[in-house]
Amino acid sequence: MIDRNTLLGLFAILLWSSTVALVRSISEQIGPLAAGAAVYMTGGLLSTFSLLIKKGDIGKVRDLPRAYLFGCGSLFVLYTISLFLALGLAANRHQTVEIGLINYLWPTLTILFSLLILSKKASFGLIPGTLLALFGIFLVLTQGSSISWRSFTENLLSNPIAYGLGLTAAVSWALYSNLTRRWAGPGEMGGVPLFILTTGITLSVACLLRSERGSYDARVIAEVIFLSLATVSAYIFWDIAMRKGNIVLVASCSYLTPLLSTAVSCIYLRITPGASLWLGSLFIVAGSFLSWRSIVR
Numbered sequence: 135m136i137d138r139n140t141l142l143g144l145f146a147i148l149l150w151s152s153t154v155a156l157v158r159s160i161s162e163q164i165g166p167l168a169a170g171a172a173v174y175m176t177g178g179l180l181s182t183f184s185l186l187i188k189k190g191d192i193g194k195v196r197d198l199p200r201a202y203l204f205g206c207g208s209l210f211v212l213y214t215i216s217l218f219l220a221l222g223l224a225a226n227r228h229q230t231v232e233i234g235l236i237n238y239l240w241p242t243l244t245i246l247f248s249l250l251i252l253s254k255k256a257s258f259g260l261i262p263g264t265l266l267a268l269f270g271i272f273l274v275l276t277q278g279s280s281i282s283w284r285s286f287t288e289n290l291l292s293n294p295i296a297y298g299l300g301l302t303a304a305v306s307w308a309l310y311s312n313l314t315r316r317w318a319g320p321g322e323m324g325g326v327p328l329f330i331l332t333t334g335i336t337l338s339v340a341c342l343l344r345s346e347r348g349s350y351d352a353r354v355i356a357e358v359i360f361l362s363l364a365t366v367s368a369y370i371f372w373d374i375a376m377r378k379g380n381i382v383l384v385a386s387c388s389y390l391t392p393l394l395s396t397a398v399s400c401i402y403l404r405i406t407p408g409a410s411l412w413l414g415s416l417f418i419v420a421g422s423f424l425s426w427r428s429i430v431r
């Protein structure tokens with residue numbers, strides 16, 4: 135029987151499946167930094183307001199461990215900035231999906247880092263599971279051309295900054311997920327509302343320094359509001375799952391996010407996916423199952 139805290143983590147995965155498509159759509163209209171600032175300032179204000187109306191919650195935030203607040207908070211900000219810049223700097227919408235899939239290496243990395251950070255134990259099955267997930271990314275980044283190391287590297291070198299930021303996002307979120315469990319523990323209160331607001335302020339300052347300007351029409355406003363609500367809910371649900379749920383099950387199921395995100399992105403951004411894109415996503419899902427089965431309970 136799956137407990138409530140674990141179910142919240144699974145629901146967060148569904149909400150995150152819309153992130154890549156909406157971030158790209160908003161970024162195309164107002165720029166990546168402005169997109170991040172709009173989404174996270176809105177989400178930060180909403181989540182902070184929810185703290186203020188709940189008696190005693192602000193005090194609970196002050197009592198959180200400093201390692202969690204500053205360490206995980208910094209990783210949270212780094213993840214968000216890296217992801218928004220990576221998706222915004224993609225050369226085209228097809229490359230956006232590829233970078234999104236690189237970001238979705240974080241489930242694999244979460245499992246791997248849990249061995250070191252949380253002292254989890256794994257059987258031999260973790261190796262083929264991880265390799266399957268990595269091969270899935272390799273397939274996606276060949277862009278449907280010849281499946282070779284040359285096509286893989288040529289694609290990466292065509293936009294190394296965007297792809298590098300996508301990988302940075304994956305690493306930072308995997309570290310965040312594990313260190314949240316280690317430093318915050320299974321307490322009743324997490325620092326996600328504060329992290330979201332801090333991210334919004336950081337992106338707003340960066341946006342002002344770069345003077346990004348765009349057109350805020352009805353569509354942009356609607357997308358910002360929806361993504362803000364989905365983001366706040368997903369982060370809070372994920373934080374609860376990482377602190378009190380079954381971290382291995384949630385992280386393993388999160389392998390499904392690439393497949394779900396690819397489907398949503400292709401529909402919303404009107405992209406025609408190639409066979410390698412779907413095969414790569416399926417390999418990642420297969421890696422999920424093997425990785426989950428390899429962890430010793």
